[in-house]
Amino acid sequence: MVAAHENKRSLALEWFMVLVWVAVCAAASGVLYRRGTETVPLWVLIVLGVMSLFGVLLLWGLAHRTISMAKFGAIALDILAPAAIGGRFVAALKVPPAARAASVLGAELACLHVRWQRTNDRESSNRIEKELHRERREFRIEWAGDHGQVHLQFAIPPGLPHSDGDEQDEEDPAQGFHFWRLKIDANVPGVDLARTYPVQVAPAA
Numbered sequence: 001m002v003a004a005h006e007n008k009r010s011l012a013l014e015w016f017m018v019l020v021w022v023a024v025c026a027a028a029s030g031v032l033y034r035r036g037t038e039t040v041p042l043w044v045l046i047v048l049g050v051m052s053l054f055g056v057l058l059l060w061g062l063a064h065r066t067i068s069m070a071k072f073g074a075i076a077l078d079i080l081a082p083a084a085i086g087g088r089f090v091a092a093l094k095v096p097p098a099a100r101a102a103s104v105l106g107a108e109l110a111c112l113h114v115r116w117q118r119t120n121d122r123e124s125s126n127r128i129e130k131e132l133h134r135e136r137r138e139f140r141i142e143w144a145g146d147h148g149q150v151h152l153q154f155a156i157p158p159g160l161p162h163s164d165g166d167e168q169d170e171e172d173p174a175q176g177f178h179f180w181r182l183k184i185d186a187n188v189p190g191v192d193l194a195r196t197y198p199v200q201v202a203p204a205a
Contacts, residue, residue, distance in 0.1 A: 086158040095148030102186035115176030
């Protein structure tokens, strides 16, 4: 079984959303500049400044991920054994030639609880994540020429919740859902390799 990974379509959607955010901030800043900041309340300037800074940070992170995607391409995660609570998560992936300088791949498996909290106006909600478990390990990359292979293995402790929902499911904002996530990274010259994968973890046998 092959796990889903970040793709060009999701990056394009994120670029659209971030550019809209930055465009709104730029338009608001232009309006305030023409009207003069002396007549604008201080809290408005602070909020706009924070929003603009957040937009710049989003652009920086998204540009970094886009360059990483172009440099390393899509990297599929092969699930070798279905994960279950109290069992083991075993997977493998092929490391692209662009990461040939790396000898070790870092991997982090985490379990999170997600819920939505309504805002004061009750018209929208904020996504809140709570980390219930996290384990980070390093795995040696086995290179054969320009092609690398890594075998990942994690023990899943008993007593933790299994995957019980889709990240886009907001039918029960108060209760939320649990999901597992795998992050990998490797230090290479220039832009580092980094990917994120959802992991399905079944209930204990």
